[in-house]
Amino acid sequence: MATAIPSLLAALLAGCVILAVPTTATDHVVGGSLWSIPTSSDYYRNWAGNTTIFVGDNLVFRFDAGMYDVVEVGGWEYKACSWVDQYSDTLKSSPAVFHLDFAGVKYYVCTIGNYCSLGVKIWVSVQQA
Template identity: 30%
Template sequence: MAGRLSFTVGFLIVASVGLLHGACAATTYMVGDDLGWTVPPNSSYYEEWTSQRTFQIGDTFVFNWTAGTHSATEVSTREEYDNCTKMGMILMFAGVQITFDANGTHYFLCSEGTHCEQGQKMVIKIGDGIAPSFAAPSLAAAAALSALLLSTLAIFFLN
């Protein structure tokens, strides 16, 4: 009886952690897909690219370019983004990867020449786009809490 109970509890723990991991799997995006991060063929290219996707906490974005000089510059506000303000956190090498660990809206542009004015800019909205006002629990903590809850329920109902 105790062996069966231990097996059931162990199975439930492994299954719940596996389900949580699968539901929260992060995605790696190559910004702009085959075009990469460069001056786009039209000024709405990156807006269209982001509108076709839903970004979540843990997703990684790779800013890649093969020709020319570019940057991935993160600016702080929508106004700076709209005005192509070229002051912010500048990432100057191709292949740079950025991973977001909280909901929020992030504004990126190329600060080289007139690239931003030509449409090399994009808004990345993680989750609902609203930054949390408190520290969100980690996925590991959520998985551990779920496993504990399922284990407790299993023990309760199997006894």
């Protein structure tokens, strides 16, 4: 019985050490490659629906600078393809990286021409880790 207690204590301490290891942020390249006019209207929605994103992760938008950009907006702006009340500066250089500090839904659109209405927009659900 006396030898079982130190073994149990060692196992519990090892479990605590494993749980205390910090997790690293994951970089999610939006769409899996380039931020551009998609081949189908649900391309970015499908990508986001198949990607688990956590607080602390990064969304990485890769695009041809001068041809595309990205800005974070609210839900209304996303639906209307508007960026009147944008939440962030328009990022015009690639890669554009958004660090995700909070859980919830985040919306992003391209402000070049009519690209947003052509599908260059995405919303993602950020999960609490």
